[in-house]
Amino acid sequence: MKLVDVSAFYAPKGGGVRTYVERKLKAGEALGHNVTVIAPGEDDRIEQRGPRSKIVWLKSKLFPLDFNYRWFSDIPALYDALDAEDPDFVEVSSPWRSASVVADWPGKAPRALIMHADPLSAYAYYYLDPVATRTTIDSVFERYWRHLRRLDERCAMIVSASTSLSQRLIAGGLKHVVTNPMGVDPGIFSPDLRDPALRKGLLELCELPETATLLLGVGRFSTEKRWPMVVDAVASAGHHHAVGLVLAGQGRSRKVIERRIGENPHIRVLAPITKRDELARVMASADALLHGCEAETFCIVAAEARASGLPLITPDEGGASDQARASNGWIYESAHAASAAQAVADYCLAREAGRDGPRAHVPPPRTMDDHFRELFASYEAVLAGERQAA
Known part of the structure; x- marks a missing residue:
């Protein structure tokens, strides 16, 4: 399987997303998949990570709220990169603008949104919980819920890493939510x-x-x-x-x-x-x-x-x-x-x-490799279903 991850928040000085992506590249190699990460960078370049894995950096502008990150400021260049890769499956790992951009890409490959961020909890609930109920807050941010439901319609799956987030997404009207908990890098923490x-x-x-x-x-x-x-x-x-x-x-x-x-x-x-x-x-x-x-x-x-x-x-x-x-x-x-x-x-x-x-x-968590085995298998199942339908 050839997988492309459009990762808006992958950056050399990033946090959890960087850790996740680094392990995905290694897991893809180990499982025999071709994994390409497309990320916003300082310049256009390709960073080969292994025989079947690489990072395609696209020249992008700095993210104004945090200069450790950049944002996909050239959408035609992003579409050209996706066309050049001709992937079997596409991931997008931010629910913001890049998710809509990938959803609108005219390629035929099925798509998955990885919910690395929970904007409602991080921002709306954070500031408004003291003065309003969750029902009221959700109604105020109905535009965001419509955005998520539109992505849900365009994606084969919305991948959530926790039961609590999955429950809220399903309650918000999303129909393709899949819960797949992440894990830790094996062999490091003990x-x-x-x-x-x-x-x-x-x-x-x-x-x-x-x-x-x-x-x-x-x-x-x-x-x-x-x-x-x-x-x-x-x-x-x-x-x-x-x-x-x-x-x-x-x-x-x-x-x-x-x-x-x-x-x-x-x-x-x-x-x-x-x-x-x-x-x-x-x-x-x-x-x-x-x-x-x-x-x-x-x-x-x-x-x-x-x-x-x-x-x-x-x-x-x-x-x-x-x-x-x-x-x-x-x-x-x-x-x-x-x-x-x-x-x-x-x-x-x-x-x-x-x-x-x-x-x-203290019961240990599962590893990232467990997560990626399950994730890649779910993508292969989607592709097998499409081949059977064809």
Whole structure:
């Protein structure tokens, strides 16, 4: 099968989408598929990744809201690239403009939309939940739902990585939703990487003894991740428990987070961790992962923490909550600092009493390779059905 992924948010300094795409290229090679990623870049060039995999970069303008990314600013060039590849199947991995562009491409190949983003949760619900019901918010954003339903009509499948997102998409009128949870890179994250000396050093950075609880937060420093709320939750729990928090990430909200931390010596922002093996060591050496965002479509960070043997403390909505429920984690009311603080305190109590559970008993997530085997098989089934119908 020749697969083309039109990936608007693949970038050298990207986050979860970059991790996903990198593994897809390797999985495609291993399974004998030809996988081409078309991405917006600084210039026109082809980057060969293997005998059957490559990235086609199309010269594109910078994305005005985040200069780490670019956007497909030349649609005829994108269509020319798709025509040149002549794919059997096309993916598009953003529900925004690029999805409509790919839906309107006149080629005959069937299409799938990968829901790497959940804009309603990340933006509309984030800002309007305090003042309106979800029904009201959805009615205000009916234009977006019409957009999704149109894409649903044009695509063979809408791939969702979590049950919670799938349920909302189906309730919104989409008919081709397929739930296919993602996973972690195999062979990178493991409880065996736990380093007591590293843990001790991180607690010392937080001016706490080895007996304290060490929480870890990982992710992009942006508004929808709710890091200030996470900081408040740990600070509140810290009045009654010896608990520290280290945050690993980068982004435009860093200064906002640092101002929220203030003079609190028990919460620290680490330098960005760019190497996967270093992140794996840090994850395995913490006591639990604390997450604040209810708008995750899957939450690779939570899956990586599970693979590292960490208990999870997450909001009760979105992909992070699915990960926590699957691993018997601690769950709090989304966007509610007091509830998050109580969940942190409950975890600290459990850990102090020896009831947070042996690491070996934290059920691991599946791997990315499991995800891609299922995904590619579903595409092949669509192609087989079309051949049979013809």
